[in-house]
Amino acid sequence: MSKTLLDINNLKVSFFTPAGEVKAINDISIRMEEGDVLGIVGESGSGKSVTAYSIMGLIPYPGRIVSGTIEFNGHKIHEMTEKELQDIRGNEVSIIFQDPMTSLNPVYTVGNQIQEVLFLHTKMDKKQAYERSLELLSLVGINEPERRLKQYPHELSGGMRQRVMIAIALACEPKLLIADEPTTALDVTIQAQILELMMELKKKINMSIILITHDLGIVASMCDKIAVMYAGKIVESGTADDIFYNPQHEYTKGLLKSIPKLNKKEHEKLVPIKGVPVDMLNPPAGCPFAPRCDSCMKICLRKMPEYTNISDKHICACWLLQKKGYEAATGGDR
Amino acid sequence: MSDKRNPLSFQLDVSDFLPADESEKQSLVVMRESVSFWKDGFRRLRKNKVAMVSLAVIIFIMIFAFILPAFYPYSYEQQIRGSENLGIMQYSKEELARKAAGEKVFPHFLGTDSLGRDITVRLMMGSRISLLVGLVASAIILVIGSTYGAISGYFGGKIDMIMMRIVDIIYTVPDILIIILFSVTLKYPLKDLAANVKGFAWIETVGVGLISIFIVFSLLYWVGMARIVRGQILSLKEQDYVTAAKALGASHGRIIRKHLLTNAIGPLIVTTTLQIPSAIFTESFLSFIGLGVSAPMPSLGSMASQALNGIRSYPHRLMAPAIMISIIILSFNLLGDGLRDAFDPKLKD
Amino acid sequence: MGGYIIKRVASAIVTIFAVATITFFLMFLVPGGPFLAEKAPSPQTLEALEKKYGLDQPVTVQYINYMKRLVLKLDLGTSLKKRGQEVNDIIRVRFPVSAKLGGIAVLTAVCLGIPLGSIAALNREKWLDRTIMAIATVGNAIPSFVVATVLMYVCGVVLRILPTLGLTSPAHYVLPVISLSFYPTAYIARLTRTSMLDVLGQDYMRTAKAKGLSRFKSLFKHALRNAVLPVVTYLGPLLAFIMTGNFVVERIFTIPGLGSEFISSITDRDYPLIMGTTIFLATLLIVLNVIVDIAYKIIDPRIKLK
Numbered sequence: 002m003s004k005t006l007l008d009i010n011n012l013k014v015s016f017f018t019p020a021g022e023v024k025a026i027n028d029i030s031i032r033m034e035e036g037d038v039l040g041i042v043g044e045s046g047s048g049k050s051v052t053a054y055s056i057m058g059l060i061p062y063p064g065r066i067v068s069g070t071i072e073f074n075g076h077k078i079h080e081m082t083e084k085e086l087q088d089i090r091g092n093e094v095s096i097i098f099q100d101p102m103t104s105l106n107p108v109y110t111v112g113n114q115i116q117e118v119l120f121l122h123t124k125m126d127k128k129q130a131y132e133r134s135l136e137l138l139s140l141v142g143i144n145e146p147e148r149r150l151k152q153y154p155h156e157l158s159g160g161m162r163q164r165v166m167i168a169i170a171l172a173c174e175p176k177l178l179i180a181d182e183p184t185t186a187l188d189v190t191i192q193a194q195i196l197e198l199m200m201e202l203k204k205k206i207n208m209s210i211i212l213i214t215h216d217l218g219i220v221a222s223m224c225d226k227i228a229v230m231y232a233g234k235i236v237e238s239g240t241a242d243d244i245f246y247n248p249q250h251e252y253t254k255g256l257l258k259s260i261p262k263l264n265k266k267e268h269e270k271l272v273p274i275k276g277v278p279v280d281m282l283n284p285p286a287g288c289p290f291a292p293r294c295d296s297c298m299k300i301c302l303r304k305m306p307e308y309t310n311i312s313d314k315h316i317c318a319c320w321l322l323q324k325k326g327y328e329a330a331t332g333g334d335r
Numbered sequence: 336m337s338d339k340r341n342p343l344s345f346q347l348d349v350s351d352f353l354p355a356d357e358s359e360k361q362s363l364v365v366m367r368e369s370v371s372f373w374k375d376g377f378r379r380l381r382k383n384k385v386a387m388v389s390l391a392v393i394i395f396i397m398i399f400a401f402i403l404p405a406f407y408p409y410s411y412e413q414q415i416r417g418s419e420n421l422g423i424m425q426y427s428k429e430e431l432a433r434k435a436a437g438e439k440v441f442p443h444f445l446g447t448d449s450l451g452r453d454i455t456v457r458l459m460m461g462s463r464i465s466l467l468v469g470l471v472a473s474a475i476i477l478v479i480g481s482t483y484g485a486i487s488g489y490f491g492g493k494i495d496m497i498m499m500r501i502v503d504i505i506y507t508v509p510d511i512l513i514i515i516l517f518s519v520t521l522k523y524p525l526k527d528l529a530a531n532v533k534g535f536a537w538i539e540t541v542g543v544g545l546i547s548i549f550i551v552f553s554l555l556y557w558v559g560m561a562r563i564v565r566g567q568i569l570s571l572k573e574q575d576y577v578t579a580a581k582a583l584g585a586s587h588g589r590i591i592r593k594h595l596l597t598n599a600i601g602p603l604i605v606t607t608t609l610q611i612p613s614a615i616f617t618e619s620f621l622s623f624i625g626l627g628v629s630a631p632m633p634s635l636g637s638m639a640s641q642a643l644n645g646i647r648s649y650p651h652r653l654m655a656p657a658i659m660i661s662i663i664i665l666s667f668n669l670l671g672d673g674l675r676d677a678f679d680p681k682l683k684d
Numbered sequence: 685m686g687g688y689i690i691k692r693v694a695s696a697i698v699t700i701f702a703v704a705t706i707t708f709f710l711m712f713l714v715p716g717g718p719f720l721a722e723k724a725p726s727p728q729t730l731e732a733l734e735k736k737y738g739l740d741q742p743v744t745v746q747y748i749n750y751m752k753r754l755v756l757k758l759d760l761g762t763s764l765k766k767r768g769q770e771v772n773d774i775i776r777v778r779f780p781v782s783a784k785l786g787g788i789a790v791l792t793a794v795c796l797g798i799p800l801g802s803i804a805a806l807n808r809e810k811w812l813d814r815t816i817m818a819i820a821t822v823g824n825a826i827p828s829f830v831v832a833t834v835l836m837y838v839c840g841v842v843l844r845i846l847p848t849l850g851l852t853s854p855a856h857y858v859l860p861v862i863s864l865s866f867y868p869t870a871y872i873a874r875l876t877r878t879s880m881l882d883v884l885g886q887d888y889m890r891t892a893k894a895k896g897l898s899r900f901k902s903l904f905k906h907a908l909r910n911a912v913l914p915v916v917t918y919l920g921p922l923l924a925f926i927m928t929g930n931f932v933v934e935r936i937f938t939i940p941g942l943g944s945e946f947i948s949s950i951t952d953r954d955y956p957l958i959m960g961t962t963i964f965l966a967t968l969l970i971v972l973n974v975i976v977d978i979a980y981k982i983i984d985p986r987i988k989l990k
Binding site for chain 3: 057059061083084086087088089090091092095096098100103104105106107108109117118121122153155166169
């Protein structure tokens with residue numbers, strides 16, 4: 002059995018805004034082994050990005066960890082000081098952001114921004130750092146690296162900039178790469194290239210990846226494990242096969258129905274999920290998905306369901322599953 | 336992932352597993368009240384204490400400047416003989432004699448100047464000039480700037496290019512120097528006009544100095560407004576409702592008025608409000624260097640300038656207009672900031 | 685780059701030309717033309733004077749002559765009130781005084797305003813921020829003549845701690861420089877605060893943090909340079925403000941600079957001097973603005989140089 006790289010237990014993260022406490026992450030647990038590719042899926046505001054930031058100790062003001070633990074590669078992230086976190090960031094764990102257009106500083110050259118992270122975490126001198134940055138640019142598939150190093154971000158295309166971001170992220174060969182919607186802002190053709198590049202690099206330097214996205218199509222092709230998030234909670238998680246061929250949660254089912262498929266028959270319509278996500282300032286006591294759920298029951302509105310283990314790795318939090326178990330236990334006469 | 340195991344609980348009530356109806360589901364969805372742009376803006380403005388205090392101060396100063404002088408026993412040009420150079424709340428000998436005789440004498444709150452004119456009423460009139468300049472100049476700038484900018488932005492292409500080139504040139508002209516130059520020279524033709532051409536006598540009533548200040552401001556200061564309006568229009572033009580209006584055959588004028596200007600109104604209000612203090616600023620500067628309204632009409636700038644000579648003996652003559660002008664500008668600045676925060680959060684500094 | 689500079693310089697020349705033309709024709713609105721005072725001299729003197737200054741010729745000829753002198757000889761004419769004194773000479777003597785004072789004021793405003801604004805932004809909504817911003821807001825409402833006169837009264841008359849007349853020792857600079865730089869310092873502080881807050885919220889600041897940069901390093905390397913860009917664009921208006929501020933501040937503190945000379949030329953209706961000084965100062969401002977614009981393009985690589 003491989004080594005555990007990341008272990009998040011009962012994590013709660015809240016943003017303390019003037020309007021009140023926003024529970025962005027409400028009791029989630031995640032476990033990742035070395036070499037895993039984990040997909041976190043959910044719509045905007047479901048807490049998937051905050052999960053990523055928590056791992057790096059990057060939760061923006063006014064948010065903070067309320068309770069729970071994050072252990073990464075032997076470090077207890079939740080109790081580390083800012084100074085200790087700085088040594089890990091960009092070194093053992095790196096992140097690529099959604100919008101490559103704004104994630105690079107416009108007033109410094111590409112070379113400067115890549116070498117910055119090298120000077121920070123390694124003992125390279127100028128020449129070595131230059132050589133390494135050339136190597137990194139070739140690694141991420143940028144041609145004419147010498148010329149690119151001297152260019153400013155605005156002189157590069159979006160896909161090119163995302164490659165630069167990846168180069169920065171990979172500079173110190175991190176154990177874990179977090180990709181926060183890395184392709185959302187890019188053209189579809191570029192999307193595929195970037196994803197392919199990430200998978201290729203993963204094999205080359207043997208790192209783990211957390212891929213955060215709202216696009217189920219992307220996770221299907223890349224991830225070993227998938228966690229579906231809704232309103233700060235993981236409502237279902239399992240292997241890609243579990244999620245795609247045996248979805249249990251009504252939200253997961255809804256998500257799957259709402260993606261277009263080529264092999265579907267023509268008359269099969271796409272089914273959008275009705276309604277809007279809950280107001281995170283006043284989260285309901287019960288299942289957050291209940292108001293939008295077609296099979297909603299009375300209890301769903303009052304109480305959050307516990308997880309049901311469908312198989313070894315497949316878990317899901319839904320009262321329907323509890324009901325099934327209940328019926329089975331009571332003889333199924335209802 | 337989570338390996339939390341859940342032993343099935345058998346204490347559950349069967350009825351819990353009955354389907355919930357729509358109304359039960361809806362009760363969970365907390366809907367925030369939806370409010371219109373204006374309602375929301377005014378609510379935010381009312382909540383802004385600083386802006387509301389500023390507004391109150393402005394209203395107070397307006398009463399002080401426009402209404403009080405009419406009821407005041409002294410007038411700004413009246414030279415009271417024997418009452419020259421009085422200090423704060425002082426009376427002249429003659430006035431004291433009258434008081435002793437049982438007559439009621441209205442006090443000179445801020446004393447009198449070297450010509451025996453009551454400073455309080457002059458302060459009121461000076462504030463009136465400042466406010467007038469600020470309000471009228473801004474209104475002129477608003478009209479010229481928004482019309483020009485709207486036309487330029489709406490039609491785009493060559494028209495826009497030429498119109499904006501003109502704006503660019505005016506923008507690079509050092510405005511204050513040209514304003515000084517206009518103020519120095521304009522009064523001659525204006526006097527001519529008032530004296531010789533029928534129907535222009537009102538120029539003399541309003542005052543040549545004031546008119547030339549209005550002309551100068553409206554000649555130079557509208558370019559900033561024109562740029563802002565043009566920018567607004569350019570971005571609004573791309574909106575679908577404009578395309579829809581065009582498709583329905585609405586005329587150019589109607590689209591500009593109905594769809595574009597109404598949507599650009601937030602930034603317009605904010606920019607205009609912030610224009611007022613800057614016009615007042617410039618007017619006070621001009622009258623301080625001796626170019627504003629002509630004597631005996633006082634202006635806060637000229638009052639401060641005249642007080643400079645007697646600064647050792649009569650510092651209050653300087654402080655009164657100095658404090659007044661600062662309060663006026665500060666109030667308008669703060670009100671403008673409040674309006675901006677309320678109606679146009681995007682347009683920060 | 686070269687192309688941009690040429691374009692910018694060309695448009696500056698057009699503007700200067702326009703200013704000179706406006707100046708000339710505005711002066712024609714003055715009775716008796718730009719070279720005569722209001723008081724009507726005797727017909728004989730008038731005729732002689734008109735001949736001397738070429739006032740008997742048609743406007744167009746006068747205009748051409750005036751522009752010729754201006755462009756070819758850089759000759760701004762002769763003062764009316766100070767007989768025989770060339771405007772050029774007056775400027776040569778007076779301008780360095782104003783330039784030194786103004787330069788110090790500009791430096792003060794920039795060197796104080798940027799740190800104050802940054803400090804305020806980094807302590808957002810805390811008492812330090814509120815204090816700095818309260819002072820800056822008030823500072824933005826006080827005209828420089830008010831600052832100057834009040835300072836003069838308080839420091840010069842009441843406390844008697846600083847000299848208020850002339851510009852003969854370093855101590856003499858204190859009050860005029862404060863008067864001149866008070867408003868722009870406040871303005872720059874507010875500007876820097878706003879742009880700093882904007883920059884701090886940018887994605888690249890998050891990237892910097894995610895790289896493992898310390899707060900201090902990411903502020904100095906990544907935030908500050910982006911945050912001061914708007915301040916560079918304010919330098920143009922700042923120079924104009926300092927220049928007009930000089931007019932009143934020099935008058936109040938009786939400093940023998942070009943500003944006080946300009947004000948007295950307005951009071952004296954010394955039209956050639958008004959004209960000459962206006963053209964000189966306008967040219968100076970326009971040229972400085974071109975320099976600022978070019979500097980901005982160099983600092984901000986995003987703007988493509990045409």
